[in-house]
Amino acid sequence: MYLESLKLINFRNYNQLQLKFHPKLNVFVGNNAQGKTNILEAIYLTSTGKSFRTNKDRELIKFDKEQAYIKVEGKKRYTDTVVELKLEENKKKQIKVNGVTLSKNTDILNNVYVVVFSPEDLKLIKEGPSERRKFMDDEISQMKPSYFHYLTQYNRVLLQRNNLLKKIHHHKKYMDTLDIWNEKIIEIGTRIIIERAKFVTRIAPLSRLIHRKITENKENLEVKYISNIQLNNTFEETLESFRSRLKESLEVDLQRGTTTVGPHRDDLGVFVNGIDIRSFGSQGQQRTCALSLKLAEIELIKGETSEYPILLLDDVMSELDINRQKFLIKALRDVQIFITTTEREHLNDLNVDKEYVFYVKNAIVRKEKIESV
Template identity: 50%
Template sequence: MYVSRMALQNYRNYDKLSLHLHPRLNIFFGNNAQGKTNLVESIYMCGTGRSHRTFKDKEIIRWDTSISSIKNEVVKKEMVTTIEINLFDGKAKNIKVGGVRIDKMSDLFGNLNVVMFSPEDLKLVKEGPVFRRRFLDVEISQVKPNYFYNLNQYNKVLLQRNNLLKSIKYDNSLTKTLDVWDEQLSQYGSYIITYRLDFIKKIGILAKLIHRKITNGKEELSISYSTQFKGVSNREDLKIGIYKKLIERRQEDIRRGITTVGPHRDDMDFYINNIDVKTYGSQGQQRTTALSLKLSELEFIKSECSEYPVLLLDDVLSELDINRQKFLLDSLKNIQTIITCTSINDIIEFRKNDRYLFEVIEGKINKIEE
């Protein structure tokens, strides 16, 4: 799939923009703070319904205006469809697919699959577990709308349970009310863990092969899911396991006023040649692991949806050494790729006859060559 045309209005520093994109390679270069990331952010939004940088729509709307819009044309299985997002100051966004307004975010997923790779992602391995859980949630939601539903329900119940735990501290008679939340938390939580286990199993195999290639067979990467329910993969057993542990930890949870059991505490582990990459990996190994993981996502989406997603490479090339850059660029021949960079010196000769090159200057875009 690919984005054939993009149009922005009052989107960050873009007043009005209309652009045809190359079905394969698009390179946007320019100095800092010209609008390169804003551009990839808008494509990411059409795929996921949200920005990768902010939860606040207000920040996206061009200053001194009140409505911002994105309209992209997407070619998927040779059919053209439009995805339109209108953002309002102080009102929920409105999303249309093929001109029809959708009321559930999960109806957006799958119309445009995107994979974003930015310098932030290079920290995926070594940063805190929140980043890795977010990675899991975004990637699985794109291909499994049911996951997104269960995740939303889980988060709602978790919030209610945590509020209740805080109230119980002052009113013990409320303790019995926890039963209903524990039941629901186990139900939704077991779905989340089952989906995550399946996802990690699949991308684990793909990432291992990719990592082997990048390191010329020197490193063997393995990825696993770290959970309080190790060894349990059946959904019914997980449900029972979560429920039992919630009861077991109930007094502790009441004392602390938070829920200490469930997938919101889980994480991903990475090993290279059986050594924990988070703790002992060099910076280079951590980066290569992140790169293998990102590239495995492309293959995963292809295997689930039969088409490659659109790849957004935001300012990431300069962060990789020349070998990794070459590996990355060579892997992308059949994938629409949007690259942003401040300098094109390293890639000026790259796929010269099979790309569009654009210069970004203060929210305006000049096409340099076909």
């Protein structure tokens, strides 16, 4: 799919902005703090309803204003999609898809498909397991909104079980209710584990192939879902292994007042030529692995939805060597790409056509270089 246009009112540093996009490549050039990432952030919001930088809607609304508005018009193979968001201080955001207000804001998923790659994504490899769980969860949710509901339920049930564990510590009488929460946690948790395992099984060969190409056959990338629950062939069997793990860990759980087994403790293993890249990879290797995973996600979304997602590349081109830049653009011929960069020269070797370039200066966006504002 691709986006035809974007409209912003009082979003971040923009008063009013209206842009028509190129179906292939759109490059935003400008100095620091001018409003380049803000545009990508607005696009991302129309896909997930959330920002990739903050959980606080207030930060998205222009400092001196009470409301912000975002609208995109997207083209898909068979349909068009219009997504609008209205953000208001101290209110739930209001989302419309094709003119109809959503009763549940999570229904925004599955309309605009977006993959982002930013320097932050290095965290995906470098930081703790929660970043990698988030990667799996976000990607699966985008393709399968029901997964997002399981996750929300799981987190709620987990919180309730943990609270109960703390209470039992003081009053044994609460022990009886624990079974109810145990059953819920294993039921929903097993669904999460199975979906994640499926996701990793599919993303593994895609990312390996892409990684091979980017590294000119030098590196073999392997990704593995690492679960503390034994994955078995059927749902029932996996459920059973979760049940027995939970039983085994009861004593420890009670002592610590928290649930120590389950998908909230899982991880995604990332290996290059057999070496754990999370601990031993160079910065460049880690970045390339993150990139391969993100690009694999593009193929996966295409396979699932028959639409290519939009790719947002925030500040990453200057960090890739020219071969990797070229590979990226060539491999993604059918994908609409939004790039931000501080120097057009960073993209010089790509022969970026004038028609793709937007200049951004102090929340003003123009097709010609802006000398002063």
